[in-house]
Amino acid sequence: MPAHQEWVENNNQYAATFGEKGELPLAPAKKLAIVTCMDARINVYAELGINEGDSHIIRNAGGCAKDALRSIIISQRLLGTREIAVFHHTDCGMLTFNTPQLRKLVKDSDPSNPALNAVDEIDFLEFNQLEQSVKDDVTYLKENPLVLAETTVTGWVYEVGTGKIRQVV
């Protein structure tokens, strides 16, 4: 059974007690954007005590700031956020491969298909060292001219084995 068949019933329960959340405004109340990994073990709301309406949540493979730039510009310029928190996490898949390996894996999956060469255009943004990757992403955001200069930018590690966070920068 596809996973999506399960969540229609779950959603009925959520909507039944939705209440005043339906009145929340478009702009995040805490003027905050969180960037974190797509990893299935990360429940941002529960982990940080965030509520609906508080913060933009940008998630991609690794929680890579560069991949989040389009969203961050929209978040800041159109929706008023002024703080960014970047979270990377222990046991991240981004620590387990590099871009040339993944490009080869994709192309080798069907060598007769030239359309797969499109993967050579993609930088998968992997990293080798967890804490350094957080520092690098914070530096990237602080130095990027398209990110507002007055932005508060912090960097964090989330430990998937314990549920704990720690600030890196």
Next chain:
Amino acid sequence: MPAHQEWVENNNQYAATFGEKGELPLAPAKKLAIVTCMDARINVYAELGINEGDSHIIRNAGGCAKDALRSIIISQRLLGTREIAVFHHTDCGMLTFNTPQLRKLVKDSDPSNPALNAVDEIDFLEFNQLEQSVKDDVTYLKENPLVLAETTVTGWVYEVGTGKIRQVV
């Protein structure tokens, strides 16, 4: 006070009752990747009854599939997911502007700074019609050679005013 000072205490409470979640594997149990918007009103776990470990969650401005491609390839090729659900939502910021307007807004914020011309390289991926944008993103994923052919792809709308979801495609 920056928002991040609040969540350290919240996280202590989360970690204190973390329990067996610390043993969850890297690969998503439901072989699922959800693509949705960064919007602050969207609590994916609560809305769909998703639990830690179930699904990759990819979030960006709009829930745009094109912007999620890097993450989707990693999700499928390295971590075994075989289903993608794309959610866009009512009252989305992506319905309120277009790329030329936002580029101009950024450049006009400091006309003396040529570094802001970098914004001309960014396609902000806005859309005009909500349901059509979901259909377009599902088509994009189904037709993209870098997405595995056997993938189940569905498209949904989330109503921020009611908490309800509905399937579009």
